[in-house]
Amino acid sequence: MIKIIENADDRLIAFSKRRTGIYKKISKLSTLCAGENLFIIFSPAGKPYSFGHPSVESVAKRFSNASQHLEETTDAPIETYHKERINLLVQYFKDVQDQLDVIKVKQKEIALAKRSNGTKIRYWWKAPIDQLNLRELYEQDERST
Secondary structure, eight states, X not given: OOXXXXXXXXXXXXXXXXXXXXXXXXXXXXXXXXXXXXXXXXXXXXXXXXXXXXXXXXXXXXXXXXXXOHHHHHSHXXXXXXXHHHHHHHHHHHHHHHHHHXXXXXXXXXXXXXXXXXXXXXXXXGSOGGGOOHHHHHHHHHHHX
């Protein structure tokens, strides 16, 4: 049974109380159902009140753009997160790739320095005696006596 309130002040008070209760119910519904909700109500004085989950703007935009498919609008935040995450991973990959390039350059420099020493085998005691140069032969002779 609907009770009509004649007094304007009582009507504003009843509207205010019921609006708060409806906001609570809609908030609970959006939490339980994980849905998008938009609630717009006008006071007896003509003032608009709105409630939206996740926001009034996002839900209103979704319904105002009817040509866009549902999946395109509801998955937009997820896609944005994925794109941002991919960008971060790409940047991390580039940083690691740069570090690897620096390491490769240093390895080439070390290999070049080893080859420019004059002998392929750096330590005289590891080389066969016929591959030693004159200086290394003298060193070996001095060490053996």
